[in-house]
Amino acid sequence: MGKKPVTRKDIAELCEVSISVVSRALNNSGYVEESKRKKIIATAERLGYVPQPVAMSLQERRTKQILYYCKDLSNGYYIDMYRGMCQAANERGYLVTVNGVMAFECIKDTMVDGIIMPNENMTSYYMKKVGKNYYLPIVSASFCNVADIPKSVPLVEVDMYKAMEIALNYLNNMGHKIIAYGFPYDMNNPNSRYLAYKNYIKKVIGNSRWEKYVLAIHKNEMKNDPRIAPFSEDLPGHSMYQEEDFFGKGKVAAQIFMERKLDATAVICFNDEFAIGMIRGFQELGVKVPDQISVMGIDGTGIRKYLSPTLTTINMFPQKQGQECANILIDMIEKTNRRYMVHIKPKLQLGESVKNLRV
Incomplete structure (x- = not known):
């Protein structure tokens, strides 16, 4: 039995x-006579006193832990943010814990000093459900999408409308005029990339x-199509905050592109995982990328470099976004040094998945 x-x-x-x-x-806080201070420190060292982090955190009302509330841990972008x-x-001197399983109501029972949310929709849902009644500092990543968020919540924002414009301008400069769009939601979705x-x-x-x-790979656009069945986020009663299979939807998008016999020479995709899924789908159909069709993503995640051909994308700097969220x-x-809005500029990141039609 160990010593007490x-x-x-x-x-x-x-x-x-x-x-x-x-x-x-x-x-080393507050006044203590020098002789007593020396005696206390010497006694603590002699006895081998070790401060207990939990007890100290309760006393200081600070745990040195922050919570990253993320349900979609299969999403490469959110993983890069976490890094x-x-x-x-x-x-x-802080630790970042990850949880996307617990109910919002349980967050107040966890030992964290603040929360980082992965997007505006999640933040809006949290603030409406429990955030307005339970104060805990919160910061949200933002992608210029419409969401009802109080002004008091700081945002680290990437301009997704601008990111799409950069992508389209690049494809135009490479000789692509008719461009398709790979999208995991229905056509009434107000996503800024889609707009x-x-x-x-x-x-x-x-x-x-x-x-x-x-x-648009979504149940509202693919009624009675059995290919939508494997995607749990499109099942009736699904929560919008569940993991999403962008890669799988990208593969289906490649099939639909060929079935429609589109005359587009390029496809810009919702994100990198969707684009990688499309490339795999085209390859399985015998369609060569970029020789027969060009594919481009939006994200800038680390997984793009493992693909052959490497993916051309718009880098939104997810790691930098995560750093800014944590620091704020x-x-x-x-x-x-409180800041309410930080903007991150998207940037073109070249790969091998887009063909230059002008040469």
């Missing part, structure tokens, strides 16, 4: 002082024919 750990009460009794005096001496959070938090694409394709094709170029949250916790 030494407590501050033990030190106080040996030094004939109060526990509060021992705490001030060990924490950035861990790096920033570690540099400031930017829709504005482009309507100008190129006209208002009567543009919809067939949207490869820790600033809030420590009540220093």
Whole structure:
């Protein structure tokens, strides 16, 4: 049976002082006579006193832990964000825990100092459900999508409308005019990437024919199509915050592209995983990328480099977004240098999946 750990009460009794005096001496906070301070520190060292993190956190009302509430842990973008959070938090003496399973109501029972949300929709849901009644510092990643979020929630935002414009301009410069769009939601979804694409394709094709170029892999657009069945997020009663199989939907999008016999020479996809799924789908159908069809993603995740051909994409710098989220949250916790909005500029990242039609 191990020895009983030494407590501050033990030190106080040996030094004939109060526990509060021992705490001030060990924490180097508040006034303590120099002779008593030296005696307390010497006694603590002699007894082998080790501070208990949980007890200290309760006393200081700070755990040095922050929660990344993310349900979609299969999403490469969110994993890259997490890497950035861990790096920033570690540099400031904090740990980042990940959980997307517990109910929002249970967060108040966890020992964390603040929360990072992966997107605006999740943040809006949290604030409406429990956040307005339970104060805990919160920061959200943002992608310029419409969501009802209080102004008091700081955002680290990537302009997705601009990201789509950069992608379309690049494809135009490479000689691609008619461009399809691989999309995992229905055509009424107000996603900013989709809105930017829709504005482009309507100008190129006209208002009567543009919809067939949207490869919307969703139950509302694929009624009675058995290929939608494997996707749990499209089942009746599904929560919108479940993991999404973008790769699988990308493979289906490649099939639909070929079935529609589209004259598009390129496809811009919702994200990198969807694009990688499309490339795999085309390869399984015997269609060569980029020789016969060009495919482009939006994300800039690390997985793009393992693909053959490597994926051309728009880098949204997910690790940097994660770093900024963590730093802003820790600033809030420590009540220093509060910022309410940080913008990250998307940037073209070249790969091998787009063919230059001008040469």
